[in-house]
Amino acid sequence: PLGPAPLQREHQFQLQMLEAAYYHLPHPSDSEKLRAYLPRNPYPLPHYYPQQTLIPHSDTVEFFQRLATESLFFVFYYMEGTKAQYLAAKALKKQSWRFHTKYMMWFQRHEEPKVINEEFEQGTYIYFDYEKWGQRKKEGFTFEYKYLE
Amino acid sequence: LGQDLKTLGMNLNSVESVYPNFGGPFAEMPCRPQDIDYHVPSEYLIN
């Protein structure tokens, strides 16, 4: 039974300012660190593209472990500084990849190393070359443990 | 009469807390892992 109450002058001003702000709305990326790659960039997609289906539990290591290795490398190098990069790194480690902090590349033993001691191990490795974007084999490589993350 | 609150794009049946992935008051869906700034080891900051 209260019915409408006339807006006081100050509320009319506030409404006018809110309505003006409606045309300068915050953008999701305003609250996120700058993304070197893949900045959020809303794009009109065909309606039949999946718009909002967020795969349930897609923010778990288990989900990332089911991704192809190349996808994990993509996430690691193109989504730097985010939770996705962190999860991709964890998933890669679970698949016996090791991050070399000097070359900033992921290495995996191709066979048992020929030499293992306190400082390093030496042998044949597969590594992912992010510049050439592909896996390569490296024989006689010395992986110094001081560069092991 | 009111909104169907299940249509606000929030995962209200989640067992875990929803705030860590909350996309914000005007987001139609929770944050994706690539939307969440994370304190990754500094070695990962390749760029």
Next chain:
Amino acid sequence: FDDPQGLLEKTEYLLREWVNIFHSPSASRDPTKAFSVFVHQMNVHGILKTDDLITRFFRLSTQMCVDLCYRALADQNSSTPVLVRTKCFHTLDAFVRLIALLVKHSGDASNNATKVNLLNKVLGIVAGVLLQDHEVHLTEFQQLPYHRIFIILFLELNTPEPVLEVINFQVLTAFCHTLHILRPSHAPAFAYAWLELVSHRVFIGRMLAITPQQKGWGMYAQLLIDLFKFLAPFLRNAELSKPVALFYKGTLRVLLVLLHDFPEFLCDYHYSFCDVIPPNCIQMRNLILSAFPRNMRLPDPFTPNLKVDMLQEINHAPRVLSNIASLIQPASFKKDLDNYLKARAPVTFLSELRGHLQVSHEPGLRYNIKLMNALVLYVGTQAIAHIRSKTLQPNMTTIAHSAHMDIFQNLAVDLDTEGRYLFLNAIANQLRYPNSHTHYFSCTLLYLFAEANSEAIQEQITRVLLERLIVNRPHPWGLLITFIELIKNPIYKFWNHEFVHCAPEIEKLFESVARSCM
């Protein structure tokens, strides 16, 4: 005013220098070294010599960052929104990093006051620039630079570093003060960004989850009250223009996060929130009233023959963090009220009650809603204590024939439709999860229905319950069990009342609600 000669140029030079340093590869490899080199430069230019100069430096720098953003945003037609933002953030993020580093490294390690004072100063300066800009630009105001400065600075100062963890509560307090100063009713053109900041996942996490002993809850509740107070006039009229509808929908999302993750927070502050939410905001209020402690298992309200008064929980009073007694003003009225509650005299107190509650004759604005709410909850809690003092439990018998019930019955009879609606709402706002208030007020509402001397009162009690039931979920547990009791228990002769059959669609509505309740 009176900026020293040349300060503007120095500031511009230093800011430009810092932005280059910030984006240089060497700085990302060794941020501390780059910062110390720059601090030396600030010293050389005498910026750090006095508090006044530091303050002027930050104000001028903020102004420059803001001006850069306005120019970039005005330049929109030549670049995409993403490019505009990248350009703005290129400078803003550098400026924020400078602030964060100065806060972190100011004063010696043990002296945190210096750090916190500097942070408060900078936040105050940015807020001051924002409010002035808001006044100058009015509808052309741009929230972007300020939103960016506040959120990135907040995130930088909440990175898990020992030097920051030690002052985290002071950091949160500084940001809450700033957000309160910039509340939507003060800076309405900043409202959307303000809501983004207040509901940012890291901010919510820090305020409500990580900070120990719930020390952040009171401050966060104040920010939500600022939010409801801003929305109230627009929601009160239920005329939601698109901008208001978007803001309201955003508010619902925030409340859903709180209901899901921090229901105890909503339980503790429900009274203060409902005190500022307009009475016609039924779903939003239901959302708050539906919260219940996570360790509580609610019995299904539809359980046949549910014995509410047998539940353990109804013996425990809920936490209400507002000081209800102090809300009953003036003190003379509170004194007369306490006297009546004690002596059940003088009877004239009852006839004067309405006079204390009525504040105008303007329809829709006749009553002091806050006083009504406080009076109802205060009298109810006094009633529970009084009944308990006689080693009895509140029930349909023990709540009757008392000074407390005199007051409720008098209000039910003496108030006009508007006043009685507010009075019944104040009672219905206590129908929440199983606790002593829910139980007492449920009995009171049913008692008022049973003892009503006119069908109008019974109809209005029904309306107040029904309008809360027919909105979309969620519905508070106490509301459901009260309505189910009303329609099931034959002593209320609910279905015999004329108003239940007053129109076919009303009859259908009652039957459908009854079916869903059965």
